Amino acid sequence: MLEKMNEFFNKRVDGYEEHQLNAIDGAQEFYPYTATCLPMQENAEVLDLGCGTGLELDFYFKCNPTAKVTGIDLAESMLKVLKNKFSDKKLTTICGSYFDIPLGEECYDAIVSVESLHHFTMKEKASLYKKVFQALKQGGYLILTDYFAETDEQEYFYRQELLRLKSEQEICDDEFYHYDTPLTKTHELQALTEAGFSFVQIIAEWDATATIKAIKFLL
Secondary structure, eight states: OOOBHHHHHHHTTTTHHHHHHHHSTTHHHHHHHHHHTSOOSTTOEEEEETOTTOHHHHHHHHHOTTOEEEEEESOHHHHHHHHHHTTTSEEEEEESOTTTSOOOSSOEEEEEEESOGGGSOHHHHHHHHHHHHHHEEEEEEEEEEEEOBSSHHHHHHHHHHHHHHHHHTTOOSOOOBOOOOOOBHHHHHHHHHHTTOSEEEEEEEETTEEEEEEEOOOO
16 A cells, blocks of 8 residues: 555655665765765754755764754654754754745755655656755755666666556645656756756766766856
8 A cells, every 4th residue: 555655655664774785775975975975164054855864974974063953854753862962063953844844045054855755756856956956056066976877668667667566555735755756867967957957967876776977056
């Protein structure tokens, strides 16, 4: 049975970190790698989309303990764990959807998202990435580490399966339900480019997972 996104993660907070680190190929490498891609200057302003319990922040705060991080997540239980882990850090948490929450304009040196955005369509991501672009300072950048569909056919199959399950379960609302529907890397890069990013590049890969860097340069 499909579960609403927030309910799914609230129920699984206890085993979340172990699952993420040990059940996903490359996770023990891509979490610390992602952290090294974030800004290291003093008091860097960073936004984490779908932060969960902050696995990437475990490594980032070790590299840059002065960073000012804002984390957005749908699951209140995840945010409680996050706040307890980093009670001595400059951390702000917001419970809600990053699609709905205003991100501001030119607020952040970097925005990061790890293993969160593979649940959404290209159209949904296009609107979010425009918000992300606006929220970054000039020269700021997005670091996206996530897993991707291997082919257009696979991407299409995942999306149709979600629609089929929603139909079978008579789900008619517009809320997000937990089901993986990753885009291909090509479509992900396209969505970022169309949002305004002039430099978009895959900078690392682990099997189906990759890290993409998208930099905001205004012409």
